[in-house]
Structures are given as C-alpha cells and as structure tokens.
Amino acid sequence: MTIDMKHQPQAERREAIARAGLASLKAVASIGGPPSERALAVMRSVRDFLMKVDVDLDALQPIAAAELATAVPETEWRERILRGMTVLAMMDGEPTPDRLAFLEATAATLGIQALPVRTFRDVLDKRFALVRIDLARRSFIRHAAKGYVANEGVRGILDTVAGALGREDKATAARYHQLDDYPEGTFGRAYADFIRRNGFSYPGELGGPPPPVMRHDCCHVLGGYGTTPQEECAVVAFQAGFEKADPFYILLFALAQFELGVGASPFLPGTKSQADPETVFAGLEHGTHVERDLIGDPSWDPWDHFHEPIAEVRAAAGIPPRGREPVYPEAVERAA
DSSP states (O other): OOOOGGGSOHHHHHHHHHHHHHHHHHHHHTTTSSOOHHHHHHHHHIIIIIIOOOOOTTTOOOOOHHHHHHHOOOHHHHHHHHHHHHHHHHHSSSOOHHHHHHHHHHHHHHTOOOHHHHHHHHHHTTOHHHHHHHHHHHSHHHHHHHHHHHHHTHHHHHHHHHHHTTOOOHHHHHHHHGGGGSOTTBHHHHHHHHHHHTTOOOTTSTTOOOTTHHHHHHHHHHHTOOOSHHHHHHHHHHHHHHSSSOHHHHHHHHHHHHTBOOOOOTTSOOOBSOOOHHHHHHHHHHHTTOOSOTTTOTTOOGGGTTTSBHHHHHHHHTOOOOSSOOOOHHHHHHHO
C-alpha cells in the first residue's frame, strides 16, 4: 500500500519525519559498532530540542538511505536530515572513511546537494585551508561584516580592515567607551559590562576585534550566553537558529573552532571536544524563536538600540528567556 506522506495530518507527518531523521542519525552513529555515548547525546538533544517527539532511541532501528528516501520525499527535509547526519559524524570522534562513504551514498540516493558532506571530506583529509575558505564564504562573520558595512558605508570597510589588521582607531574606541556610562539596565550598558567582565577589548582598541564582531557579542548579551568554549558553541548555534543563511555552516564555525580544532577564528586557538550537544541544540532551538536576523540584517543596527532598556530590545526582537544562566570562564575556575 502506498501512503501519501505529504497529506498526512501535520502531527503525524512531523513524527514520521522525526523518526526517519533520528533513525538516519543512528545509522551514522552505528557505523563501526554500537553508538557511542557522545552520539547518543547528540541524538537525544536533536530529539528533545528540535524534533520534540517521544521516540525511544534504544529501540529505534537504523534506517538505510533508500528507506529514508521513501519516508521523506520532501527535498527540504532531506537536506536538513543530511546536515544533521554530518553534524553528528563531526561531533562523534575523529572522522572516518566509512562514515564519509555512508554520507556520500545517502546524498546520492536522496538526490540532493552534498555540500556539508564535501566539507566533512575536507576535515577527514585534513584540508583545513579549504574548510576555512568555506567558513569565510558562509559563516556568520561574513554576514556580520555585510550588515556592518551596509550601515557604515565606506567608513565601515575601512574600520573592518583596520580591525582585522589589529590597528588602533582612537575615534572608534572612544565611541564604544561612551557605553561605559550608559544607565544600568540599558542594552548599551549590558554590552559594555560584558566586554569589561570578560577582559575583552572594544573595536578600535589596539588588538581589538573588527567592528562587525560586535554583532556576535551583542548576541551573547541579548541571548544570555557566556564565554566558555561550550557557551561559545551555544551562542553560535543560537545565531544559526535565526540567521538567513545555511545553519550548517554557521554551526560549523563553532564546531571547527571548539570541536575539531581547525582554528576557524583568527582571534582564538582551535581546541577539541569542547562542544556540549545539549547546550548546542538548546541554543539552536532558542534561536528559532528570534524574529530578527541580529547578525546580517542591515536594518537592525545595535547602535540604534543601545540606549533602550535591554528587556525592550529582547522583546522587540522576539528573544525569549534562555532558561539557564550564562557561564563565564571565571565561574568554571571557581567550580574547579
């Protein structure tokens, strides 16, 4: 009997897609042996924060690519599931040729573009320069730079170049230091406190970041995210939830920096195995509620809102409470 998947009731259809997607994740996780605890943590987080369905992962059987193609005919969902399979493969230990072959075969069977799988191959082959090029073309930093330059014009281009070269710009730094004296409770003061608490530099200060990075720091402040490696992964996932760009490559920036050790950021050394699956996928779900692209939308300029109460800025952008306190490095040191 043939079932018309596209005309199933919405809740039933969602559960069918979720079950097929999770079974595909388990298929990747099962290559080479039973799923690891790390892989199961990724699957639980996807189930609980993104799929939001009641599926017993222990009882779930892995699904082959042909079965997935039958269960999920929609191209958009096929692409999402393949991204999820690739993310799991990147977060579950060192990449392997067997997993690459499985991902490539799945993409071919589904008849979809395999850009995430190509990036997985680059990681496997340690062609990190190509990974960095992909990130430069597709990650949030490029979108933040476009939004900043659209607001600031030629001056924005010069500021960005100067910041990337680590040059001092006293006028730019002085503009940011005005935020130190903004009233308590304003967005601008919260941003200034975030910079001070973490020992960061303002754009324009010697060694400070390029001004577009300010949009990322604003996401820390508005979303309630700290600055440990786990929290950095979470805030980038938060951004992936609302940016008008491929979420895989936004999330990959964090994974490359803190999970794979590729060193995607020019400002930080790469580290390995620092991403926490629950925090990452909770952040991604958190970002899906946001109603503005806080990174790439040139019509949203933080300077237009720094004087406003931070609660009003969050409400206007549709940012709900995160549900957990942000974690900063000094808190980790105290706990240790």
